Amino acid sequence: MESKVEIAIVGGSGLTGTELIKVLLNHRYAELEYITSRTYKGRKVSDIYPGINCSLEFVENIDNHQLKKADVLFLCLSPHDSMKYLKTVIGDYRGMVIDVGSDFRLKDTGDYKIWYGEEHLLSQLLSRFVYGLPEVHREDIKGAKYIANPGCYPTSVLLGLYPLLDSGLADIDSLVIDSKSGVSGAGRKLKEPYLFISLNENFYAYSATGHRHIGEIRLERIVPSITSMPGSFPIFAISSSIR
Numbered sequence: 001m002e003s004k005v006e007i008a009i010v011g012g013s014g015l016t017g018t019e020l021i022k023v024l025l026n027h028r029y030a031e032l033e034y035i036t037s038r039t040y041k042g043r044k045v046s047d048i049y050p051g052i053n054c055s056l057e058f059v060e061n062i063d064n065h066q067l068k069k070a071d072v073l074f075l076c077l078s079p080h081d082s083m084k085y086l087k088t089v090i091g092d093y094r095g096m097v098i099d100v101g102s103d104f105r106l107k108d109t110g111d112y113k114i115w116y117g118e119e120h121l122l123s124q125l126l127s128r129f130v131y132g133l134p135e136v137h138r139e140d141i142k143g144a145k146y147i148a149n150p151g152c153y154p155t156s157v158l159l160g161l162y163p164l165l166d167s168g169l170a171d172i173d174s175l176v177i178d179s180k181s182g183v184s185g186a187g188r189k190l191k192e193p194y195l196f197i198s199l200n201e202n203f204y205a206y207s208a209t210g211h212r213h214i215g216e217i218r219l220e221r222i223v224p225s226i227t228s229m230p231g232s233f234p235i236f237a238i239s240s241s242i243r
C-alpha cells in the first residue's frame with residue numbers, strides 16, 4: 001500500500017477551505033492532519049459544518065514542529081494573506097505548497113502591485129510557482145513543489161480562450177469576455193450586498209473598469225485588449241461567454 005500524503009490547511013473554515021476538505025476526505029492518498037481557523041479553534045469541523053463528515057478539530061495555528069511533518073500545505077487565504085503567512089514559515093518548511101489564493105499567480109511584482117495594490121513580499125518565489133491549470137500545465141504541475149491555483153473567472157475564461165486562440169478562430173483584437181458569478185467568490189464575508197435580500201432575483205455589474213483577474217488571463221494568453229464586464233447573480237457557479 002502506498003503511504004498517505006499528510007496535509008495541512010491554513011484557512012480551512014472559509015469557502016475554498018471547506019470545499020477542499022470535502023475533496024481531500026474522498027482522496028485515498030490524502031490524510032488531513034491540521035486545519036486552521038481562528039474563529040472555530042477547538043471545534044470539530046463537522047460541528048461547524050454538519051455536511052462535512054470530519055472529526056478533526058480546527059486549530060488556531062500550526063506550530064513549526066507540526067508543519068514540518070506536513071507533506072503538502074494548502075493556503076486558502078485572502079489576497080496578501082498567503083504571502084504574509086508563507087513568509088513566516090518558508091524558512092523552516094520544506095514541503096509542497098498549493099496556494100488556493102491569488103498571491104502567486106502573477107509572475108511580475110509590478111503586475112501584482114497594479115492588480116492587488118501592495119508590494120509582493122516573496123517576489124523571489126514567484127517564478128517557482130506553476131500556474132495550476134491542469135488542462136494546460138499538467139506536466140509542469142506533476143513535478144512542481146509550488147503551485148498557484150488559478151482564479152475562478154480565469155479558469156472559466158481560459159478553458160474557452162485556449163482552443164479559440166490556438167485554432168485561429170478568434171479575432172484577438174476585439175475580444176469581449178462576459179462573466180457572471182454568484183457571490184461565492186467573496187468567501188465567508190458578512191456584507192450587505194451578499195445577503196439573500198440583496199441578491200435574490202437581482203443582477204448587477206461590478207469591477208466595470210477592470211477586474212483583477214484580467215491580469216491573470218493576460219499572463220496566460222497574450223491578448224492585446226480584453227473588454228471584461230463581470231456581473232453577479234444568485235447562483236453557485238460561473239458563466240463566461242467569449243465573443
Ligand SMILES: NC(=O)c1ccc[n+]([C@@H]2O[C@H](COP(=O)([O-])OP(=O)(O)OC[C@H]3O[C@@H](n4cnc5c(N)ncnc54)[C@H](OP(=O)(O)O)[C@@H]3O)[C@@H](O)[C@H]2O)c1
Pocket residue numbers: 010011012013014015016017036037038039040076077078079081085100101102150151152184185186187188189
Ligand atoms: N470563494 C471562491 O469562490 C474562490 C475561488 C477561487 C479562489 N478563491 C481564492 O481563495 C482564497 C480564499 O478565499 P475564500 O473565499 O475561501 O475566503 P474566506 O471564505 O474568506 O475564508 C478565509 C479563511 O482564512 C482564514 N483567515 C482569514 N484571515 C486569516 C489570517 N490572517 N491568517 C490565517 N487565517 C486567516 C479564515 O478563518 P479564520 O478567520 O477563522 O481564521 C477562513 O478560514 C482567496 O484568495 C480567494 O481569492 C476563492
